[in-house]
Amino acid sequence: MIRPAAAPAAIGGLAQAQRDADRTRQTGLPQRRRKVALVTHGFEQGGGVRTIARWLRGALAETGGYQVDVHDLAVWSRDPSSRRLIRPATWLRGSLREPLHASPGWHWGANAVEVEWMRYRPRRELSRLLRRYDLVQVVCGAPAWAGVVTGLGVPVVLQVATLASWERAALFAQAGDVQGYWRRLMTAGVSALERRALRQVDAVLVENATMAALARSSGQPRVVLAPPGIDTDRFKPASTGWRADGYLLSLCRLADPRKGLDRLLAAYAMMVRADPGTPALMLAGKGRLPDDLMSLINSLGLVDRVLLRPDVASADLVDLYQGASVFMQASHEEGLGLSVIEAMACGLPVVSTASAGACESVVDGSTGWLVPLEPAGDVPAVLGARARAVLNGPGGDFGRRGRDRVVERFSTRIALQGIVAVYDEILSPSGGDGAVPCPSLAGSGE
Template identity: 30%
Template structure:
């Protein structure tokens, strides 16, 4: 196993173990049109609300970049209101199709398996209205979509490419206190999809290893493709009237100054104190993401240095999700119990442009997650020039360059997070210096690179399917 992982880690993103980026005689054809499946959450939903999060961003940005390299994408998702049109153009070459499956509202994610037959029927009805061969490939996201994709790919005679995003066995091995374990039905479903898929896309080499170790995936089927970040949206933004550019294309000695100017401008726009220490949490509020650890770390900081209270602001930007919906006011009550309610600002989920300003304004982003397949939020913040303090779990050691673009923390002891945050309190210049390095680090995670690598995975899956068919009829 360790040999497999070391070989995988030595390959650039988009190459997969044992085969690499296939270059076959005759120039293998890329797909013209992909059916992308996202059953439980729509790419049109606001990230940070309900079940919408990093996967939504992933699907939207990847689909747009695939379309830009001439791979059309049609995204099938469950309709959550009767007012939605059957199809919405998200961008040129990207169409979102709403499928009626179950009641529009009030259906929890855990209840969706019962609606998969109805969802599959809706997908098949759309396919039946097209000429044969309309879709070249199915790309499913999350295990619920994987089961629809499995049936669709078999019926259409095309390859199935699947992205797990999160895995039940991995989540259950790292449950937060009081969190609910993933059900056995999901474990069984994921195991079936791993066997059925022609290719599995993993965010990191560690995730690829987990697929092999926990689900007995064929290493030859697993492709590592790092997610990206929208570098046009998430970047240090110059103050109004300043020259454009920022760190996004500038590795000069002025980079830290650009980050500082960007931070000052963002704080002015958000009405935040210019001299404040601002550790930010951004994301869905649920035990898995562990925002409580940040609050407990802040309480530790203030206990050690009460004078810090006058210049500490702790924004929590996001809404309850998953098991966090059972106690939607739990985090506010914790802040009150810890005696830090006066420094914590609870803000609802915001759009991507506004979110970028929250990243820019922060001294540091804090991600104490118990499990993360990658951690897009960490890359987005770094791209904006903000360092990250994150748990050393899942894909976060890939997303964060420890000691350069932020700090990785082993475990989930609030005292360890308080220790990391104290460094930014003691040395105010650390935030801008590491922020400049963070912005440079994020440049290697563009969605264009991810789309090209994903296109290579598609091409390899199609080529292998054609080879298999030729051998059957040979």
């Protein structure tokens, strides 16, 4: 697999920003910054999409070569900025645009927002505005969101982690007959939009090899493995090193069934039965643990052993990682899993299910352990056994190698190089000053 983040030529995009700054100092004439529209969803909420969008906005702005404006899209059926089918008065609304509450930028509602497919449709007012930019960067969970920005006549780069059908598999399993049928119907329509969106954009940035293969199969010729980065100066190991007596940690959206916290709790119960001296389990992240998982904790006799940290503040994350011994993830599906990368940057060994995202970050047997997703019934026992093995063996070595891997492949500087290289190829196709040919996964044999 060709990885643009590791390609020496990819530094040219960042070097171009430095050259522009040097010209400004020498001539006194400011160089025009590229105008980038960052189109995303859930920007003022939680989750991986918001984290990636905020990281990219900040990283591009820090180069000095980009002006980045955020355009946040409606994600739920009762979005207050939208025109709603069940509220006829909202169709008199003159504009779907509202300022974001806590961040610079704009929130955009949708027409007939109750219908999921309509959230992926262009908005005339938004399209007019986006045509003023040099490039539109879409950061989203699934490709259908790129449908909002089709037909602009402006280059569009899509950064995507997964597919709607992959994301919703765990929800299908829990839904009743009527609800499950409706979700499958909506998802089938979204899947058709996703295939079209993958073909229509100018480049697709993916976070794992599985998604790269899917994007190529859609007919997209420019597919680049370019996962987001993290601040490795901030996320770093404790000065005292790895601690085998720290709590076991899982950090995720606590109410999301895709995260597999039920089987993580089952795994932990097996660990405690095998060794009563097993450290406590910390469940932390966005939101609160749902009632069914609280009941499961009680029925497994773990009330005094499971620690809960709902709605963890960003400022507390490093201390949370540094206090742990092992990072555990039991997800059914992950596009990348930034919490795994943050944990590795802080020197933690990782035991995770072998999702597409975890397979991209964790080196099995070197920085942690990957647990096969099938057979599903074996996952709790294998998770627990692997975590016990780490506690009793190579945890410190795993953690050191994990830290090195993140610095080399997922630091902000390395990650941004790959993304900027794509921008340079699209915006300077003739190979002008500062243009960097972008390595592509297409035809690489991956």
